Amino acid sequence: MSTNRPDDEYGQNTALPPSYEPGRKWSLRCRALLITAVYAIVASLWIYASDHALMALAADTEIFSRWSVYKGIGFVLVTSLLLLLLIWWAFGALEKAYTDLKTLNQNLEKRVRARTHELESVATRAETADQLKSSFLATMSHELRTPLNSIIGFTGIILQGMAGPITREQKKQLGMVRSSARHLLDLINDVLDISKIEAGQLQIRREPFDLTDAIDRVIGSVRPLAEKKGLSLHRDIAAGLSTMRSDRRRVEQILLNLLNNAIKFTDQGSVALHVELEPAWIPPATVDDANNGTSPRSEQPVTAVRFQVTDTGIGIRPEDIEQLFKPFNQVDSGLTRQHDGTGLGLAICSRLTDLLGGTIKVHSQWSQGSEFTVILPLELP
């Protein structure tokens, strides 16, 4: 993984050369002081000692002063030589430090360029992957549904007798074909929905729509199911609820899923949908809010709608509730296994409520019934 390089590599690459450590500076100055001091002592001692020796050897002052000049010139020559050596060495060291610095700089530049390039290519690769993913999903949704639509359509035609009379047995079997095809279509739609959500490809729309209309549409489409099972289906909408600004289709999808579950997991009694206004609801902190810390959004109460789906069905054990919203999860109680489904419904519901800025909660009493509560902001920001 190019993004997860170990830290020590960065440390080594970017560290300054050893001569630039701050402690080093003082040891160099001390050395200069030492060299100067040694020079001063040695030179003074030499001048002093040599003058004494010369004075003892020289016969008269004239010879002494002539030799003193030779001695001085010799001294200057020797020290000049020493000075030359010292400067030679110091300049050499400086030059080396300079070239070192230059190559380091060039390497650094090269590395920065390489890393920038790497990052850019990672970004473009991620982008293409995203585009691929979304076009794959779009193609799949179309390609998988088209043949199913034909199957459902043609079985419908034959079942209706539009293509000629059929026997009772044929009618029964074709009915099975059609319901299997419808089931498969639901499944495909669910799988595509969840993959779209996981891939971040689901676009949420914000449009005003009539809440009562939406609820009636949903109730209307589950009513036949409830009637078939002999369950009574209630719907009550608190006064004062009219327009909601959100994604109508997704709101309907959430309610449809919850009502379908309620009917599916209830064998006798009733299923009900209560809808009311929640005037001052505090929205949950979203991931973004948690990251940047300052979020006026998560503090401010907003107007919300509370949807409550209650049933008198088999209920859910407390220990199973946690698993409920995970994809492909069905409570395996032996009882529920007799109901078909993939365990995607609630996972989709919970992700959709997230996307719509709301929350979903469950209360359930084993073998007494369940209550699913969804709260959505009346106006999606």
Place this chain on the structure above:
Amino acid sequence: MKEPRLDILVIEDNELNRYLLTFLLEHRGHRVRSATDGPAGIALAKALLPDLILLDIQLPTMHGYEVAATLREVESVGNIPIIAVTSHAMAGDREKALAAGCSGYIEKPIDPDTFVDEVESVCWQSPDMESS
């Protein structure tokens, strides 16, 4: 059947679907002609001046909304009601279809029991400009 027979143009690329729609409409006594893509559909609409156009949204080469918008521009066919036929889950398709100038919207999978009723109701609801 009391209702007058309708002249319907079906623009749909999938052969089975085209056959399905044609079968259902003809079964109720309507006359159906069909095209397999946008440009052919537009040409046929101009030539036939049908009473109604059924338009698949996911067409090759030219997208259904584009076809609808183009048809609306043409004076001779600008008032013919168009019904968009699209598959589920494309959020906001209904709105997009209406915005592109369609008069109605039917979702796939179509229900053979109710499909023709839906088509007829859209057609007879929309104001008939030609007679005024």
